[in-house]
Amino acid sequence: xxxxxxxxxxxxxxxxxxxxxxxxxxxxxxxxxxxxxxxxxxxxxxxxxxxxxxxxxxxxxxxxxxxxxxxxxxxxxxxxxxxxxxxxxxxxxxxxxxxxxxxxxxxxxxxxxxxxxxxxxxxxxxxxxxxxxxxxxxxxxxxxxxxxxxxxxxxxx
Amino acid sequence: xxxxxxxxxxxxxxxxxxxxxxxxxxxxxxxxxxxxxxxxxxxxxxxxxxxxxxxxxxxxxxxxxxxxxxxxxxxxxxxxxxxxxxxxxxxxxxxxxxxxxxxxxxxxxxxxxxxxxxxxxxxxxxxxxxxxxxxxxxxxxxxxxxxxxxxxxxxxx
Numbered sequence: 001x002x003x004x005x006x007x008x009x010x011x012x013x014x015x016x017x018x019x020x021x022x023x024x025x026x027x028x029x030x031x032x033x034x035x036x037x038x039x040x041x042x043x044x045x046x047x048x049x050x051x052x053x054x055x056x057x058x059x060x061x062x063x064x065x066x067x068x069x070x071x072x073x074x075x076x077x078x079x080x081x082x083x084x085x086x087x088x089x090x091x092x093x094x095x096x097x098x099x100x101x102x103x104x105x106x107x108x109x110x111x112x113x114x115x116x117x118x119x120x121x122x123x124x125x126x127x128x129x130x131x132x133x134x135x136x137x138x139x140x141x142x143x144x145x146x147x148x149x150x151x152x153x154x155x156x157x
Numbered sequence: 158x159x160x161x162x163x164x165x166x167x168x169x170x171x172x173x174x175x176x177x178x179x180x181x182x183x184x185x186x187x188x189x190x191x192x193x194x195x196x197x198x199x200x201x202x203x204x205x206x207x208x209x210x211x212x213x214x215x216x217x218x219x220x221x222x223x224x225x226x227x228x229x230x231x232x233x234x235x236x237x238x239x240x241x242x243x244x245x246x247x248x249x250x251x252x253x254x255x256x257x258x259x260x261x262x263x264x265x266x267x268x269x270x271x272x273x274x275x276x277x278x279x280x281x282x283x284x285x286x287x288x289x290x291x292x293x294x295x296x297x298x299x300x301x302x303x304x305x306x307x308x309x310x311x312x313x314x
Contacts, residue, residue, distance in 0.1 A: 051251040070207060154177075
């Protein structure tokens, strides 16, 4: 089992190294189901002009497409670096079972990535954050929630 | 100015309502630059089988494609609901200037969405979280970070 785990993580690491060589960010991730890698990706933020294209998000999107479901229960993710809050959230929404990670958010900070800062902002009171979050028109926005709540044909996720 | 803001938020709300009517999640978001909406999207998790396809992530991806950049500095986001940690992270990585939101994470919780739970997990020590995060092979993973750090031709983001 531990040998398989090493193999999975080494594929994530291989993707992260290949990515740097191709001019992308130094991150890779794979999704594993039933003891097999079903999808893998490097970070492609600068290559795809997509700030959300982190390795974990890319790998989750690929795996979901392959499995034709938004629910990745029963899957594990192996990522070359500890997930940032965006990827952490994506992993939770995908209902992935476990996270294996190589580098830490402190390692990421040391080479200039903002992960640790975003974690810090989440712990900061809203009115003291770098990006202001302003509540607005809740009385109108709530209508869609009421419609959702009453909709008996909705697809929960 | 306040009238424009209302117009932007009402478009995000309109997208959220339309989404419920089409069978999707009750969320909408628009990206605004120089006083104009440049991209908008509803949540499409269940329609696209993509757990990362929240309204904010979709809108950021669209805007980045339109502007041909991963850096949305100078843009604001209007979202029908307070961003979840995934979308919060995406907004930070995109360098968006400000967030206007309608419904709160408590409103989202009241109709069955996990946002508040994921925020709670972020505050929970790693070994007590629902999804275990296990450090693994850092000594091998660090190689791509060293390569990145030494690469003078890299594109920072």
